[in-house]
Amino acid sequence: MAEMTGYAGKIARVDLSKGTVTTVETPVEVLKKFLGGSALGVYYLYKEGVVDPSVKPFDAANMLQFMIGPMNGFAPNARSVTVTKSAYNFISIATSGGRAAAELKFAGWDGIQIVGKSSKPVYLEVINDKITIKDAAHLWGKGAQETEKLLLDSIVAPLEFRESIVTDADMTPEWAAIRPPGGKGCGAKRLGAAWVIGQGGENRVWYANVITEGARAHGRYGPGAIMGDKKLKGIVIRGTQGQKFADKAKFLQLTKEIQASEAKDYFWRSYGTAGIGANTANIEDSYPIRNWQWDAWADPDAIKTLEGPFMDFTSFVHRMSCPNCHLHCMYTSQVTSADPLMDGAITDMPDWEAMGMVGGNLGFVELPGTSPNDTYKGTQADRAEGLAKTQFTTFRHDDYGMDYIEGGTLLALVAELRQRNLISAADLDGVDVKWGDVHSFDALLTKIVHREGIGDVLANGTWETAKYFAKKKGNDKILDYPVGQHRYGQPAHDVRGFDKNALEYVTVGRPSEHTGGGGAGFGKADYPAAIAGQNVKCSQDSLVYCIFAAGHWGGRTTGMVQAATGWSDFVEADLAKVGARQYAMNRLFDIHTQQLKDPKKDWDMVSYPKRWFEALPTGSAKGKRAYDGDVNKLFNEALPAYWKARGWSEDKGIPSTDKLKELGIDDIAESIAKTYR
Amino acid sequence: MTERLKERITDLQGQLRDGKIGRRDFLRYASLLGLSVGAAEALAACAPKATPTTAPPAQPTTAPAKPTTAPAAPTTAPPPAAPAKEPKKGHMLMFDPIACTGCLTCAVVCADKYATEYFPDYAKSNLNLEFSRIRPMRWQYVDYPNMCWYCHLIKWAEGSDLAPCAKVCPQNSIVVVPEGEGKAEFTGMGYMTVDRATCLGLEACGRCLEICEDQFGSGISFDPIEKKAQMCSRCGGVPACVDACPEPLALQFVPVGRDGRFYSQTPSEYARSLYYKMYGERGRV
Numbered sequence: 001m002a003e004m005t006g007y008a009g010k011i012a013r014v015d016l017s018k019g020t021v022t023t024v025e026t027p028v029e030v031l032k033k034f035l036g037g038s039a040l041g042v043y044y045l046y047k048e049g050v051v052d053p054s055v056k057p058f059d060a061a062n063m064l065q066f067m068i069g070p071m072n073g074f075a076p077n078a079r080s081v082t083v084t085k086s087a088y089n090f091i092s093i094a095t096s097g098g099r100a101a102a103e104l105k106f107a108g109w110d111g112i113q114i115v116g117k118s119s120k121p122v123y124l125e126v127i128n129d130k131i132t133i134k135d136a137a138h139l140w141g142k143g144a145q146e147t148e149k150l151l152l153d154s155i156v157a158p159l160e161f162r163e164s165i166v167t168d169a170d171m172t173p174e175w176a177a178i179r180p181p182g183g184k185g186c187g188a189k190r191l192g193a194a195w196v197i198g199q200g201g202e203n204r205v206w207y208a209n210v211i212t213e214g215a216r217a218h219g220r221y222g223p224g225a226i227m228g229d230k231k232l233k234g235i236v237i238r239g240t241q242g243q244k245f246a247d248k249a250k251f252l253q254l255t256k257e258i259q260a261s262e263a264k265d266y267f268w269r270s271y272g273t274a275g276i277g278a279n280t281a282n283i284e285d286s287y288p289i290r291n292w293q294w295d296a297w298a299d300p301d302a303i304k305t306l307e308g309p310f311m312d313f314t315s316f317v318h319r320m321s322c323p324n325c326h327l328h329c330m331y332t333s334q335v336t337s338a339d340p341l342m343d344g345a346i347t348d349m350p351d352w353e354a355m356g357m358v359g360g361n362l363g364f365v366e367l368p369g370t371s372p373n374d375t376y377k378g379t380q381a382d383r384a385e386g387l388a389k390t391q392f393t394t395f396r397h398d399d400y401g402m403d404y405i406e407g408g409t410l411l412a413l414v415a416e417l418r419q420r421n422l423i424s425a426a427d428l429d430g431v432d433v434k435w436g437d438v439h440s441f442d443a444l445l446t447k448i449v450h451r452e453g454i455g456d457v458l459a460n461g462t463w464e465t466a467k468y469f470a471k472k473k474g475n476d477k478i479l480d481y482p483v484g485q486h487r488y489g490q491p492a493h494d495v496r497g498f499d500k501n502a503l504e505y506v507t508v509g510r511p512s513e514h515t516g517g518g519g520a521g522f523g524k525a526d527y528p529a530a531i532a533g534q535n536v537k538c539s540q541d542s543l544v545y546c547i548f549a550a551g552h553w554g555g556r557t558t559g560m561v562q563a564a565t566g567w568s569d570f571v572e573a574d575l576a577k578v579g580a581r582q583y584a585m586n587r588l589f590d591i592h593t594q595q596l597k598d599p600k601k602d603w604d605m606v607s608y609p610k611r612w613f614e615a616l617p618t619g620s621a622k623g624k625r626a627y628d629g630d631v632n633k634l635f636n637e638a639l640p641a642y643w644k645a646r647g648w649s650e651d652k653g654i655p656s657t658d659k660l661k662e663l664g665i666d667d668i669a670e671s672i673a674k675t676y677r
Numbered sequence: 678m679t680e681r682l683k684e685r686i687t688d689l690q691g692q693l694r695d696g697k698i699g700r701r702d703f704l705r706y707a708s709l710l711g712l713s714v715g716a717a718e719a720l721a722a723c724a725p726k727a728t729p730t731t732a733p734p735a736q737p738t739t740a741p742a743k744p745t746t747a748p749a750a751p752t753t754a755p756p757p758a759a760p761a762k763e764p765k766k767g768h769m770l771m772f773d774p775i776a777c778t779g780c781l782t783c784a785v786v787c788a789d790k791y792a793t794e795y796f797p798d799y800a801k802s803n804l805n806l807e808f809s810r811i812r813p814m815r816w817q818y819v820d821y822p823n824m825c826w827y828c829h830l831i832k833w834a835e836g837s838d839l840a841p842c843a844k845v846c847p848q849n850s851i852v853v854v855p856e857g858e859g860k861a862e863f864t865g866m867g868y869m870t871v872d873r874a875t876c877l878g879l880e881a882c883g884r885c886l887e888i889c890e891d892q893f894g895s896g897i898s899f900d901p902i903e904k905k906a907q908m909c910s911r912c913g914g915v916p917a918c919v920d921a922c923p924e925p926l927a928l929q930f931v932p933v934g935r936d937g938r939f940y941s942q943t944p945s946e947y948a949r950s951l952y953y954k955m956y957g958e959r960g961r962v
Contacts, residue, residue, distance in 0.1 A: 074785065074804050099781075099815060106806070149817050153945075159807070159879060159899045166887045170845040172836030181891050186883060188943045189823070189898075190814045214817050240901055242805025252789070252804075259782070263923050318818060319957050321780035326923045328778040332818045334956050346818060346956055482851065492869040 005246040006070035006564030007031065008108045012131055014124060016230050017116030019062055021131045024113065032574075033664060036069030037544035038093045039582040041083025044113065046668045050085055056224065057087045058204065064114045064226045066104070066195065066235065069543040071564045073105035073243035074251070076258050076324035077549035079196075080104070081541055082223035087206040088461065088487055089599065090590045092221035092354075093510055095541055097322040097330070099210040100193035106239030118231040121202075126237040127157060136233040143399040144198035144211040145346075151236040155192040159240060162186045168531065192238040199449050201228035205459040207406040207489075213320065215330065215348035215398045221488065221510065224401045246566030254556045254563060255324065261552040262326040267546055269310035271316075272329030273352035281306070285497030285619035288361035288490075290419075290435055291412035292483050292611050294372040295494050296619030297365070302376040305365050305383040306355045306390070314384050316349070322546070323573065324416050329548055335395070337388035338381075341439065347395035350387075353514075355601060356492025357408030358397065359390035362415065363435025372618070389438040396442065400449045405512075409489030410448075410462040411441050413482050422478055422619070422631030423469050425584040463487040463607050480610040485512030486590075487607045495612050497621040502612050503638045506604055509538060509586040515547055525638065525644035535579025542578050581663045583646065584655040591654070593671045599652050599676070605635055648675060692949070764914030766856055766866040768930045769939075770811075772822050774951050776927035777813065779820035783918035783928060784809040790917055794863060795873065796902055796961065807901045810909040811918050816948040819955065822928065825889075825896025826909040826940035838937075840869060842885035842897060844906070850876040851885060859913050866914035871906045878904040893941040 003009065011024040026040070034040040048063055055061045064084040072078045080101035086092035104112070107128050121136040139147045164185035168176035193212065200208035201224030208224030209217045218224075245251045267275070281287040282300040285560070289295065297303065304310060315333040335345040335604075352361060359365065365386050367378050377385070381423050391410050397404035415433045417423045425432040429447065431454075433440045447455025455467045462482045470478040483490045483507040491514035495502035501522035507530075508516035518533030520526075540547055543561070553560070596602045612626035627634040640650035647659035654677050660666040715779070788809035792800040796808075811824040832838040843851035850872040859865025879886075879899040885906050886897040897906050909916075911930070922928040940947075 115843065145817055152816065159901060159904065162879060162883050162887065164887060165882075166845055166884050166891065170847070170884055170888070172830075172844065174834065174836035175830060175844075176797070179892055181888065184891060186886045186890055188895045188945060190816065190948075193815075212817065240807045241690060242803050242807065242901075246802070248800075248802050248804060259923065318775055318820070320815075320818070320820065321778035321779045323781045324785065325780055326782070328780065328924075332955075344957070520796050618740070621757060 003244075004028075005244045005566050006561075007036070008105055008110045008332065010109060010583055011111040011113060012109050013113045013115065014131065014133070015116040016114060016118040016122065016133065016232065019133055021133075024362050026110070030520055031070070031398045032570070033578070033581065035539065035542040035561075035578050036072075037067045037081045038083060038541040039097070039538060039578050039585075040111070040542065041067045041081065041093065042091065042582060042585045042589065043668070044104040045083065045085065045091075045589065051589050051592055051672065053593050055085065055593075057085050057089055058229045060117045060230075061115065062226060062229075064223060064230065064232075065111055067111040067544070068101045068104055069110075069545075071545065071560050072101045074102070074255070074324065075545060075560060075564070076255055076262070076326075077367075077546040077553075078102055079541075079544045079546050080218070081544050082210055082218040084223055084226045085593060086221045086223075087204065087225045088222065088511075089593055090221075090486065090488075090511060091509075091586050092223055092226070093541065093586075094209065094220045094223055095544060096212055096216050096218040097325075097546060098193065098212070098216045099323055100195055100212050100235075100237055101544065102323045103193040103237040103239050104243055105243055106238065107237055108241050112235065114227075114230060114232060115184060117229065120229050121230065121233050121561070123151065123234040123236065125155060125254075126235060126239070127155065128239055128241055131173055133433075136231075139233045140202060141199065144196050144401045145214050145399050147196040147198070148194050148214065148235055151196065151234050152192050155236050155238045156189055157191070157238045157240045160187060160189040160191070183397050192236055194234055194236040195235035196401070197224040197227050197232075200224055200400040200402040201319060201481065202233070203449060203451050204228050205400075205402055205449060205451070206461045206464075207403040207410075208401050209403050211398060211401050214346070215332070215394075217398065217401075217403070219403050220405065220513075221385050228648045239331045245564055247563040248608055251560065252557050258326065258549070258552045258556060259326045259549035262549060265327060265552065268327040268329050271331065272327075272349065272548075273314060274306075274311055274331065274355070276310035276352050277303060277306040277308070277355050280499075283620060284499045285616060285624075286493070286494040286499030288356045288408075288412070288492050289361050289365075289372050290448075291299070291361060291409075291416040291481065292494060293416070294607075295497050295616050297376070298493070298618050299376045302365050302372070304376075305378075305386040306359060307349070310383065311349070311387055314387060325546070325549060328547060333391055335391045335478035336387045337385060337392070339385070339388070339438075341442065342388045342392035345392050345395040347398060349390050350390050350394050353405055353492050354394040357489070358393040358404045358411075359386075361408050361412045361492070362389075362391075362393065364438065366436060368436055371381075377437040389436075392438060393441060393445075396420075396445055400445070402449065403489075406461055406484070406489035409482070409484055410458060410465060411444065411468060413462050414458070415441075416481050417469060418477060422473065422475060422481075427454065427469065427472070430454075456601035461487070462489050480609060483609040483611055484512050484604065485608055488512045490609060495626045496616050496624050497619065502634055503625040503642060504610070506634065506639060507534075509534065509583050517547075525641075527642045530642070531583075531645055532576060535576040537574035538579030538582040542582070577663065580646075581665050584648075584660065584663060584665065585654060585669060587648070588655065588669055588672050588676075590611055591676055597676070600635065600639070604639065604653070608635075613622065652676065684850075744958070762915045762920075764861070764866050765930065765932070766868075766910070766914055768914065768932050769827060769935060770824065770909070770911070770916060770919070770928065771931055771933065772928045773926055774819070774821060775955070776924050777820050777822055778924055778927070779813045779815050780923065781806070781813055782823065782921050782923060783811050784813060786917045786921040787811050790912075791907070792900075795900070796919055799902060805901065807898070808907070812898065814944050814948070816945075816952065819948050819951045821944050821951065822949050823944045825869075825894055826894055827935065828893050828939060828941040831937050841888050841893060842906075843869070845884040845888045847882065847884065848872075848875040848877060850906070851857040854910070854913070859910075862912050862915055862917075864910045864913045866911070868911040868913060869908060870910040871908055873903070873905050876905040878906070882906055890943060893943075895944050937949075
């Protein structure tokens with residue numbers, strides 16, 4: 001194996017059916033094309049045939065990958081990324097912060113690829129080069145928080161462990177007489193990191209995620225469901241091998257510059273995304289309230305419940321950074337409530353997405369018996385209870401290990417169907433879901449996570465739930481209420497106000513991704529600019545670093561890649577090309593695995609939210625609808641123009657042969673593309 | 678220092694520079710000539726580093742005498758670079774576990790500094806946190822920056838006032854480097870350090886860490902190359918970690934009295950306490 005810098009130079013392939021661990025070496029020319037992280041993960045889904053429609057999401061042949069990039073280790077703002085075929089049968093790429101990415105590099109790996117299925121619950125213990133498949137019977141059935149605690153307590157590096165040799169003779173007689181040595185030896189250090197699933201993943205809830213550090217998640221597109229299907233409860237890692245650089249001094253200098261810039265960034269340093277709510281919810285008119293029936297409360301005072309300082313003074317406890325990041329955007333919090341169901345639960349913040357998706361979207365802000373049209377008349381104690389409901393529902397999703405964006409979308413769908421009497425409480429096994437009623441939502445969540453009764457339907461996500469009730473009730477109107485493009489829940493940014501353009505959600509490389517980039521370009525219908533933004537974001541997920549810090553990396557990213565890898569010919573344009581490759585491969589993956597002969601009709605338009613085209617009832621964009629309410633304009637004018645700018649066909653969005661050749665991926669993608677053109 | 682001693686030391690430095698003797702030999706000979714470990718370290722640093730060897734030294738039948746009063750630092754040898762900040766004695770590191778965000782910046786700076794000092798060839802292109810003397814540990818929702826907190830035994834009750842790790846060390850390798858000795862910005866000013874020349878390392882010994890974890894904290898670690906003990910020497914009174922920390926008041930270097938039992942519980946025990954302090958009895962996991 002050629003020695004590499006930046007990269008560890010190898011990926012672990014774990015086959016849980018056979019119980020084997022082998023090493024995969026990635027050729028440098030492949031790394032230069034895909035970098036690492038998300039793009040390299042998708043490359044392997046093609047290379048290993050997982051893209052093929054014959055490989056079903058819950059087949060042993062599906063591959064779940066934990067990937068990192070060349071700078072992960074000592075680079076600031078590191079994230080890890082999971083890449084697999086989701087239970088929804090589309091591409092699943094999800095990133096998370098935390099220490100595990102660095103620990104994996106220090107253990108000597110650029111990724112872990114898991115294939116096969118274990119017959120019993122297991123976890124992986126990674127101590128440097130040694131990866132051991134271990135029994136997880138004692139962890140199965142436990143939540144993410146407890147599982148992680150137990151795994152972190154179980155791991156020590158060889159230099160941290162030794163049997164006892166100290167005797168009384170090593171001490172003074174007086175000392176030995178008072179406190180003789182206990183004979184435990186060495187082993188008290190706790191420096192590992194872990195990725196785990198909760199009960200959601202164990203029970204293959206389609207939107208189950210992979211958690212680290214209690215509340216950080218590879219949140220979207222259900223990697224936890226695939227992990228649970230493989231009976232893999234967690235991965236605990238301890239690495240002591242450090243990282244080698246082509247130019248360490250330059251790497252450290254650039255890191256210092258990025259950190260100095262971050263240290264002055266009080267946008268992120270002030271409550272992370274929890275600081276945004278009060279600034280923008282009243283202004284952008286893009287906030288989820290009761291399944292997006294409103295995007296702003298008629299009384300702007302309602303948002304005080306989800307305002308950074310109030311949430312901090314009520315519940316925040318501790319700021320937690322990812323390695324070498326000086327933004328510390330995550331705050332732990334503890335619920336304070338008069339309701340014993342919620343009181344004392346530990347979670348994080350809520351961040352922007354949680355405030356929206358399991359806050360406003362479930363009606364937790366308004367007082368009982370009022371609507372978002374009414375003046376807010378609550379006390380500070382009422383606000384604290386509203387916050388508690390949001391935090392508690394966040395805690396439940398994190399500890400069960402489930403995406404609260406798709407989860408919040410699902411619960412809101414069911415609540416609106418009840419509001420409109422399109423379904424009955426009996427359809428929900430007697431759970432009468434109401435806006436703002438945390439107990440009824442929690443009862444439903446318990447059914448979902450254990451797949452009990454109606455929970456077995458809901459566990460397959462929002463779109464499948466809508467289809468089930470539409471069929472059961474013989475009422476296709478039910479299909480108008482799920483809010484998620486490409487069959488997956490829409491994050492807390494609507495397309496009717498001033499936040500996002502609908503085309504962004506239609507074209508983004510992962511279903512309903514809100515962090516895809518290119519927003520300014522979409523706003524001006526400048527598709528080359530939008531595409532450039534999307535491509536850069538893909539390179540960030542491949543390197544893999546955090547978009548919250550991206551501004552501080554500006555102009556330094558290629559320098560960091562060069563300093564890590566020694567690729568002196570690596571330039572800015574190469575980053576964009578990685579993104580362009582990933583977009584083409586994601587698109588073809590989704591089309592091929594679902595075998596879509598008419599991708600626009602059967603994929604891009606299959607579940608687009610009808611709500612996008614309903615007028616907003618309140619707020620700064622009152623009366624506005626996406627594309628002025630014209631579905632045709634979005635899908636038959638804007639979308640083909642975007643596809644054309646990508647070099648894809650205007651009727652189906654299939655990359656042309658020339659485009660695939662230009663991107664250097666015709667060898668793996670052309671045979672698929674040509675069957676769908 | 679006598680003229681004869683100066684001559685002999687200069688000769689030894691030359692041999693070290695030419696690679697005729699290793700660093701460990703230099704330190705041993707210098708100690709035999711009466712220099713303290715700290716002073717010898719400073720002199721060794723003035724010559725190019727020899728490649729570190731991994732063979733542990735033979736276990737001595739009798740422990741060498743621990744240097745107590747060392748001769749004054751040499752005046753004729755090239756002086757170490759002047760520290761940018763005034764080194765402080767009698768200080769200790771204190772941290773605020775709520776303000777600390779666990780960003781690891783302290784550990785990166787420490788690891789790079791000491792790896793570069795002891796393993797310059799390796800450190801030319803490698804970074805490795807295992808060389809850090811400060812290791813922030815993260816439990817569920819709790820951060821604790823673990824390191825050596827300089828606890829010591831209580832003479833009237835325990836028969837010694839040494840640090841417990843120093844007391845159980847069969848080589849007397851854990852030493853106090855007095856003010857005026859040691860290498861500026863690394864050792865000295867009355868702070869402890871490990872004499873790497875005589876430490877037997879984890880494979881042969883490791884008593885220092887064992888007794889620390891048995892009854893105090895977990896303040897010792899072992900470097901991954903020679904597997905010798907490492908402990909915080911407070912950078913000789915100018916701790917680099919404190920300068921690097923980005924969070925106001927999270928990590929401070931302050932003059933504070935200690936009675937030998939300050940920060941002297943294991944990281945897991947402190948993490949448990951912090952968890953209850955921060956999240957209370959209601960905290961559920």
